[in-house]
Amino acid sequence: MPNIRVTVDGVRYDDQVEARNLLVHYLREQLGKVGTPIGCDTSNCGACTVLLDGLSAKSCSVLAVQADGHDITTIEGLAADGRWHPLQRAFHEHHALQCGYCTPGMILAAIDLLRENPDPSDEEIREGLEGNLCRCTGYANIVAAVRAAAAEIRAAAAAPAPRASADPVPSAAAAAPSVEATP
Amino acid sequence: MIPPRFDYTRPATLAEAVGILAADEDAKVLAGGQSLLPLLRFRLASPTSVVDLGAIAGLRGVADEGGHVRVGALTTHYEVVNDPLIAAHCGLLAQATRTVADPAVRHRGTIGGSMAHADPAGDLPAVALALAAEFLVTGPGGDRSVPAAEFFVDYLTTALEPGEVLTAIRIPKLDGWSFHYEKFSRTAQAWAIVGVAAAVRRVNGDITEARVGLTNMGTTPVRADSVESACRGIPAQADAIHEAARSADAEADPPSDLSAQADYRRHLARVLTGRALARAAGS
Numbered sequence: 001m002p003n004i005r006v007t008v009d010g011v012r013y014d015d016q017v018e019a020r021n022l023l024v025h026y027l028r029e030q031l032g033k034v035g036t037p038i039g040c041d042t043s044n045c046g047a048c049t050v051l052l053d054g055l056s057a058k059s060c061s062v063l064a065v066q067a068d069g070h071d072i073t074t075i076e077g078l079a080a081d082g083r084w085h086p087l088q089r090a091f092h093e094h095h096a097l098q099c100g101y102c103t104p105g106m107i108l109a110a111i112d113l114l115r116e117n118p119d120p121s122d123e124e125i126r127e128g129l130e131g132n133l134c135r136c137t138g139y140a141n142i143v144a145a146v147r148a149a150a151a152e153i154r155a156a157a158a159a160p161a162p163r164a165s166a167d168p169v170p171s172a173a174a175a176a177p178s179v180e181a182t183p
Numbered sequence: 184m185i186p187p188r189f190d191y192t193r194p195a196t197l198a199e200a201v202g203i204l205a206a207d208e209d210a211k212v213l214a215g216g217q218s219l220l221p222l223l224r225f226r227l228a229s230p231t232s233v234v235d236l237g238a239i240a241g242l243r244g245v246a247d248e249g250g251h252v253r254v255g256a257l258t259t260h261y262e263v264v265n266d267p268l269i270a271a272h273c274g275l276l277a278q279a280t281r282t283v284a285d286p287a288v289r290h291r292g293t294i295g296g297s298m299a300h301a302d303p304a305g306d307l308p309a310v311a312l313a314l315a316a317e318f319l320v321t322g323p324g325g326d327r328s329v330p331a332a333e334f335f336v337d338y339l340t341t342a343l344e345p346g347e348v349l350t351a352i353r354i355p356k357l358d359g360w361s362f363h364y365e366k367f368s369r370t371a372q373a374w375a376i377v378g379v380a381a382a383v384r385r386v387n388g389d390i391t392e393a394r395v396g397l398t399n400m401g402t403t404p405v406r407a408d409s410v411e412s413a414c415r416g417i418p419a420q421a422d423a424i425h426e427a428a429r430s431a432d433a434e435a436d437p438p439s440d441l442s443a444q445a446d447y448r449r450h451l452a453r454v455l456t457g458r459a460l461a462r463a464a465g466s
Contacts, residue, residue: 131285
């Protein structure tokens with residue numbers, strides 16, 4: 001079986017994988033990172049989205065062996081020092097989920113969107129998340145959550161020091177840099 | 184589903200990849216995997232071995248070759264969309280690539296993979312045809328170049344022979360032309376029911392030359408020769424353009440499937456060609 005060396009959520013792994021194993025299966029079954037769900041298995045739904053070297057990828061459409069030598073971030077790697085990522089918090093506060101199945105993929109796709117476009121319009125948010133399906137009809141609140149998180153991240157980046165953040169949540173600025181740390 | 188078992192190799196050189204492919208007709212090439220992995224998961228493909236091109240240097244990136252832009256086969260859609268050379272000289276390719284699937288798929292999927300997969304509903308083959316691109320191929324017999332008009336042979340079938348690897352696509356620069364890719368699909372990220380790749384050259388308010396490639400109007404992309412002829416010398420105005428576009432389906436033999444019946448596709452091709460040309464001509 002092929003050997004792979006990967007970094008997942010900041011931890012290095014050296015593992016043997018079957019060549020036909022999909023990345024999502026490796027994450028869930030070998031590493032126990034079940035925060036990444038398998039949704040449609042057709043490349044459509046985006047529930048299994050992770051960041052691969054900082055760029056969003058559907059982990060059902062990547063072989064585990066293709067991830068050899070690369071850096072992966074899953075939903076389980078976003079919180080830092082016991083604090084949620086601003087997007088996780090925004091999804092919670094804006095009721096951007098009902099069943100929650102699409103949420104890990106939505107949040108990682110949204111991180112990718114904000115990396116390229118820190119201040120997206122509603123239309124740009126919808127386009128940026130077009131590869132992620134929510135079947136609880138929650139898009140309106142998802143868009144609102146991404147917009148709010150984007151504002152929070154921008155405010156944190158603009159603030160001279162974490163203490164001076166304009167954000168009402170004191171820890172926001174400290175949590176924000178994890179967005180930048182992924183590529 | 185979990186894909187069927189296969190041998191996996193990641194050769195470091197093109198020669199090694201060609202050697203493996205030439206020795207095994209049931210081997211499959213893996214580029215970005217965004218077409219191949221769904222096929223494997225659905226078990227629509229059961230290759231004996233998968234040859235991953237990912238470790239081969241020199242297959243990725245965009246280069247200026249004077250009259251052409253050379254795009255390495257492993258260049259991702261994301262890289263194509265963001266490349267300054269492509270933006271400057273092959274804007275139609277960038278625009279059409281921006282409509283392929285969704286951001287996560289565009290990060291992984293490659294131009295070479297899309298072309299070699301040759302899905303008639305894929306957006307890029309019609310663009311390659313309209314731009315008269317050349318396909319650079321390396322195989323057991325050496326290197327050769329295949330014009331776009333000969334590359335797409337049938338449904339999911341190209342002129343690539345066993346053992347051959349698509350290494351790059353050379354696209355003639357159409358500087359001074361204007362362009363538009365018009366895509367009609369049912370939902371976000373869905374395949375095109377019909378797509379139209381259009382480019383026009385204008386002089387003093389008249390169209391002097393036009394290129395039109397059609398997506399999903401047959402088993403291969405279709406070059407709409409009749410429209411191209413009809414456009415020559417007409418004013419770059421909406422009425423004249425839509426009149427010329429009435430022959431858009433003349434060369435096509437569109438399929439009937441779950442998305443659309445053939446006659447509806449013919450209608451779409453005429454309407455969308457008119458729109459694409461009008462947008463390209465700025466009218």
